Amino acid sequence: MPIDVIRDWRDLPASQRGAAAALGAFDGVHRGHQAVIASARETADRLGAPLAVVSFDPHPRRWFQPDAAPFRLMTAGQMARALEPLGVERLYLLPFDADMAAMSDEAFALDVLSDGLGLTHASVGFDFTYGKGRTGSPDALARIGRQLGFSVAVTERVDDRGGLKLASSAVREALNAGDMARAAAILGRPFAIEGKVVHGDKRGRTIGVPTANVRLADYMRPAYGVYATRTRLADGRVIDGVANLGVRPMFEIAEPLLEVWLFDFAEDLYGQTIETELVALLRGEMNFDSLDALKVQIDADAAAARAVLQSS
Numbered sequence: 001m002p003i004d005v006i007r008d009w010r011d012l013p014a015s016q017r018g019a020a021a022a023l024g025a026f027d028g029v030h031r032g033h034q035a036v037i038a039s040a041r042e043t044a045d046r047l048g049a050p051l052a053v054v055s056f057d058p059h060p061r062r063w064f065q066p067d068a069a070p071f072r073l074m075t076a077g078q079m080a081r082a083l084e085p086l087g088v089e090r091l092y093l094l095p096f097d098a099d100m101a102a103m104s105d106e107a108f109a110l111d112v113l114s115d116g117l118g119l120t121h122a123s124v125g126f127d128f129t130y131g132k133g134r135t136g137s138p139d140a141l142a143r144i145g146r147q148l149g150f151s152v153a154v155t156e157r158v159d160d161r162g163g164l165k166l167a168s169s170a171v172r173e174a175l176n177a178g179d180m181a182r183a184a185a186i187l188g189r190p191f192a193i194e195g196k197v198v199h200g201d202k203r204g205r206t207i208g209v210p211t212a213n214v215r216l217a218d219y220m221r222p223a224y225g226v227y228a229t230r231t232r233l234a235d236g237r238v239i240d241g242v243a244n245l246g247v248r249p250m251f252e253i254a255e256p257l258l259e260v261w262l263f264d265f266a267e268d269l270y271g272q273t274i275e276t277e278l279v280a281l282l283r284g285e286m287n288f289d290s291l292d293a294l295k296v297q298i299d300a301d302a303a304a305a306r307a308v309l310q311s312s
Contacts (some may be wrong), residue, residue, distance in 0.1 A: 003080045004090045007057070009116030017118030019052035019090055020044035024128055025168075026055050028073035029082040030187045032125070032166035035158045037086050040123035043153065049120050052090035053083055054113075056100070062218070063096050072218045073171055073187075075194050078275070082189075092117060105131025105140060114148040123153045160185065178223030178281035190230070190277035193219055193258050197269040200259065209298055211243075211259040212269045214276065221256060225284040228305035228312075231260055231276040239265050242298075242305035243276060246285045261298075263306070280308045 006016055022040040026033045037053065044051040057076055061068060074082070080091050094100065094112065103111070108131050113119050122145060130136040142152040158166055166186055174183035175191060184190045195214035212231070224246030231239050243260040260276050282304050288294040 001089075003084050003088055005076070005080055006090060006092050007095065009092065009094055009112045012116065012118075016090070018120055019050040019117065020047055020121035020123075021052040021054045021090075021092070021117070021119050022123045023054045023113075023130075024125055025059055026053060026079065027059060028168050028171050028187055029079060029086075030166055030168065030171060031160070032158050032186075034086060034188065035166075036123050036125050036155045037083070037088065039153050039155050040121065041087055043121040043123065043151065047120055050089045051087055052092060052117075052119075053088050054092045054094065054117065054119075054122075055079065056096040057093045058096055060096050060101075063101055069221075070216065070218045071172065071220050073168060073191070073220060078192065078194055102132055105136030106144060107131070108136065109141060109144045110148060114150065119150045121151045121153070123155060126154055126156050128154075172220050175220055175222040178225060178284075180222075180227070180278055180280050190279055191222070192232075192275050192277040194273060194275040195258075196271060196273050199270060200257065209261050209295070210266075211261050212274060214258045214260070214274065216245075216256050216258060222278060223281060223284070224256070226282045226301050227278045228280045228282060228308040229260055229276050230279060230309065231262060231274050233269070233274055234272045239263065240306065240309045241265075241276075242282070242302050243278070244285070245278070261302070263302070279312055282308070 020040050020043045022037045024036060041051050059072065061071065076093055083091055113122060122141065124138050124141060126138065128138050138154040145152040160166060164185060171183050171186050174186065180191065193214060195217060197212045198215060200211065200213040222245060227243050227245060229241045229243045231241055233239065239262045241260050241262040243258055245258050247256050258276060282301055288297065
């Protein structure tokens with residue numbers, strides 16, 4: 001059953017209240033986040049309560065820093081899909097607006113978590129903060145939870161046995177370096193960009209390389225370059241390919257794009273939403289003297305991508 005996405009905490013029916021929930025931004029739903037969700041699942045099972053995640057849209061950082069560089073690791077749709085295999089039944093995507101930003105920590109706990117969502121339990125990470133000025137802490141939430149009638153569990157920092165830091169910031173560092181294996185190890189799956197296929201300049205068609213172009217929107221910009229990819233289409237098919245992510249130095253474009261060449265594929269995807277996993281960075285962006293030289297390199301990139309994908 002698809003996860004139930006609920007976008008407010010006010011005036012909810014009884015059927016949407018009473019969950020045991022994990023609280024946090026959960027951008028990326030990486031392995032550290034998964035530990036917090038597992039804590040909530042244990043209590044949900046014990047109480048016989050629905051398992052939920054409470055997050056925010058937009059991300060609080062976007063609200064407080066509207067001019068910050070793009071930083072998101074996933075869309076709301078990707079978050080919901082990542083939560084489903086973890087047993088999460090509800091995703092509360094609460095609107096982070098002026099009212100939410102102005103709430104004190106006590107008001108957030110009382111108005112949102114208790115009166116609004118009617119939580120029976122809240123699991124949080126060791127570094128969870130909430131309320132205006134980020135004055136609320138896990139200990140404070142546990143104290144007020146006892147007064148309001150919900151339990152609180154705190155998950156301490158979880159790192160990989162090999163010392164890999166399991167954090168959204170560590171994912172961004174890996175993406176910035178083009179280290180897709182490290183990003184995937186933290187996330188527990190390859191990093192993927194989801195978006196609607198838009199029209200480009202169609203230059204690729206002139207050299208036999210038609211691409212599906214997706215704008216990056218608020219996604220964190222991974223290292224610019226050429227990637228081996230796997231793309232999930234709207235109908236569920238998964239197609240191997242190779243993609244350029246960036247601004248194409250040879251034909252400079254104002255806005256970075258993800259331009260995916262799907263192998264052995266010739267269907268119209270305009271207007272459809274696709275999700276492309278960046279499996280491995282093959283090389284950085286390059287400039288070329290001619291279209292012929294570009295075509296030679298693209299053929300080499302395609303061969304390299306097929307080899308990487310065959311072995312992964």
